[in-house]
Amino acid sequence: xxxxxxxxxxxxxxxxxxxxxxxxxxxxxxxxxxxxxxxxxxxxxxxxxxxxxxxxxxxxxxxxxxxxxxxxxxxxxxxxxxxxxxxxxxxxxxxxxxxxxxxxxxxxxxxxxxxxxxxxxxxxxxxxxxxxxxxxxxxxxxxxxxxxxxxxxxxxxxxxxxxxxxxxxxxxxxxxxxxxxxxxxxxxxxxxxxxxxxxxxxxxxxxxxxxxxxxxxxxxxxxxxxxxxxxxxxxxxxxxxxxxxxxxxxxxxxxxxxxxxxxxxxxxxxxxxxxxxxxxxxxxxxxxxxxxxxxxxxxxxxxxxxxxxxxxxxxxxxxxxxxxxxxxxxxxxxxxxxxxxxxxxxxxxxxxxxxxxxxxxxxxxxxxxxxxxxxxxxx
Numbered sequence: 001x002x003x004x005x006x007x008x009x010x011x012x013x014x015x016x017x018x019x020x021x022x023x024x025x026x027x028x029x030x031x032x033x034x035x036x037x038x039x040x041x042x043x044x045x046x047x048x049x050x051x052x053x054x055x056x057x058x059x060x061x062x063x064x065x066x067x068x069x070x071x072x073x074x075x076x077x078x079x080x081x082x083x084x085x086x087x088x089x090x091x092x093x094x095x096x097x098x099x100x101x102x103x104x105x106x107x108x109x110x111x112x113x114x115x116x117x118x119x120x121x122x123x124x125x126x127x128x129x130x131x132x133x134x135x136x137x138x139x140x141x142x143x144x145x146x147x148x149x150x151x152x153x154x155x156x157x158x159x160x161x162x163x164x165x166x167x168x169x170x171x172x173x174x175x176x177x178x179x180x181x182x183x184x185x186x187x188x189x190x191x192x193x194x195x196x197x198x199x200x201x202x203x204x205x206x207x208x209x210x211x212x213x214x215x216x217x218x219x220x221x222x223x224x225x226x227x228x229x230x231x232x233x234x235x236x237x238x239x240x241x242x243x244x245x246x247x248x249x250x251x252x253x254x255x256x257x258x259x260x261x262x263x264x265x266x267x268x269x270x271x272x273x274x275x276x277x278x279x280x281x282x283x284x285x286x287x288x289x290x291x292x293x294x295x296x297x298x299x300x301x302x303x304x305x306x307x308x309x310x311x312x313x314x315x316x317x318x319x320x321x322x323x324x325x326x327x328x329x330x331x332x333x334x335x336x337x338x339x340x341x342x343x344x345x346x347x348x349x350x351x352x353x354x355x356x357x358x359x360x361x362x363x364x365x366x367x368x369x370x371x372x373x374x375x376x377x378x379x
Contacts, residue, residue, distance in 0.1 A: 021066075160353075163196035197237055306338055
């Protein structure tokens with residue numbers, strides 16, 4: 001007996017589809033074309049994968065009913081979605097038929113269409129041919145829906161945050177001198193699933209000089225006593241919402257100068273969290289962290305944005321970066337993760353997910369933020 005994959009009630013997806021059509025119409029679009037990926041999952045609950053055969057949700061913006069074009073052999077991929085409960089028309093096709101022509105026939109008068117940003121070029125090009133013009137991206141429409149989370153989405157982010165906190169709380173079980181980064185990462189990967197995620201989406205264990213590479217993953221480097229180690233980990237919890245949390249560890253008592261620098265990093269992360277509230281621009285949160293580090297002389301070694309949105313994707317809108325003048329709104333969820341990186345020596349990063357509230361923000365992560373000292377021996 002199979003159990004349907006968890007998702008929200010069908011009515012929730014119905015409201016999202018209606019709102020997407022309204023926003024599309026306001027943007028001057030005739031239709032939205034959404035292929036498998038986070039946008040399709042957000043709008044219908046479908047976990048269908050993207051293949052060379054076209055699956056496409058067609059949303060007319062004139063208020064008529066959305067429909068789905070899907071290969072007949074992939075019909076089962078829609079069963080766990082809300083498409084059936086919402087009674088959306090399904091147009092299945094078989095090899096030898098032209099699914100792009102089917103899409104065109106569903107919105108025959110459409111001249112301005114937009115596509116999901118995850119649509120592969122192998123589908124985009126034939127659709128361009130059928131419509132006679134290159135579609136625009138639907139990102140500006142869909143972002144307005146996905147950026148602001150509802151209470152059920154926030155509850156899922158809380159579960160994800162608590163689950164990844166439990167993994168960080170166990171780091172002393174695996175992170176010790178004499179083990180390779182890859183060995184430590186394998187144990188972390190298993191624990192991420194043990195603690196409630198459906199999978200480990202990413203595991204970064206950056207020890208010693210590898211910590212100075214923000215996107216280092218793992219290697220066969222043996223962790224040594226005295227190392228500073230950056231551990232950045234995350235994964236999804238049902239129904240598909242992600243955790244993402246970074247903490248920095250010291251194997252044995254750290255050099256006092258290193259400890260002092262990481263204490264300033266902790267101040268920068270806290271300043272950014274305290275800057276979050278409705279009406280504040282995203283770039284101001286980035287500046288709050290960056291100003292602390294720049295004043296201490298570490299602005300040049302903070303080499304990335306302060307944060308990124310999170311939800312059904314690990315990285316999504318809003319981005320907490322200089323130049324983003326989006327005003328924060330209650331329900332927006334994003335990371336706050338300043339870091340400092342000394343090439344060839346060591347690095348450090350502190351990351352929480354926060355959700356904007358009516359008067360500030362709610363952190364999804366509760367583990368201590370300062371440098372965590374673990375035993376510096378392999379005993």
